[in-house]
Amino acid sequence: MSISADILRGHTDTIILTQLMEKDSYGYEINKNVQKRTQGQYEFKEATLYTAFKRMEKSGWITAYWGEDGPGARRRYYAITQAGKDEWKRRNEEWRETRELLDALLTMEENNESD
Amino acid sequence: MSISADILRGHTDTIILTQLMEKDSYGYEINKNVQKRTQGQYEFKEATLYTAFKRMEKSGWITAYWGEDGPGARRRYYAITQAGKDEWKRRNEEWRETRELLDALLTMEENNESD
DNA sequence: CGATATACTTCATCTGTCAATGTATTTCTT
DNA sequence: AAGAAATACATTGACAGATGAAGTATATCG
Secondary structure, three states, X not given: OOOOHHHOOOOHHHHHXXXXXXXXXXXXHHHHHHHHHOOOOOOOOHHHHHHHHHHHHHHOXXXXXXXXXXXXXXXXXXEEOHXXXXXXXXXXXXXXXXXXXXXXXXXXXXXXXXX | OXXXXXXXXXXXXXXXXHHHHHOOEEHHHHHHHHHHHOOOOOOOOHHHHHHHHHHHHHHOOEEEEEOOOOOOOOXXXXXXXXXXXXXXXXXXXXXXXXXXXXXXXXXXXXXXXXX
């Protein structure tokens, strides 16, 4: 994991919501997908992940249910709510803005004497 | 300020270092520049700003000195050190990586049955 | 003379992250 | 069959960065 996590702070919920926009899922699977999508460059710490689920359930963005008792360890599935979808949209727009802001703030300006 | 600050958490130092890469500066001026560069969309809270100076001085990335006693309130100027320049470079690269990671993580994938 | 802008400082509090630890089941290896 | 590894979730205490609030001080403008 090459990216220091503090930089991604605040994006945890959005990353999870993005996956729940596609389909219901559970913690372990979501984290495997994060690894896959980033080619192993990033993954959530377990505590971070499950803390986020709690937080988002409380906020009403996701709901939870236990998976059917099949083979393997029991899974707690999460589904995104309409409020969650709205929140995802808002945060996605925010990300685009943030990206532009930071691109502007992390670039050195030319020294314009005429300015 | 339209961007929720938690999203920029962890970037505070990098934003300040960027400005010190150009020239020595002081808190108030740096913050005005942030406002200018973001067209008023963002500015630091004072406590955030001065906490960051303390932190970076301690880390050896910047040094401080009092400005000449001219007109107006006294100013505490900051200069970036070589270690600070190295750190800036590292963080700038990190930002580029982060941007790509988040672009990947906040995008919904197509449902490829063939995948 | 009072308001506003400039300029810096400290402290208590809040929030998200995470190391550590624990529980439980299944599958793979030897 | 025993032991290791993978799957899967949960909780707790500690830590670090951000910030509201309050304070200090000087200069300018009406």
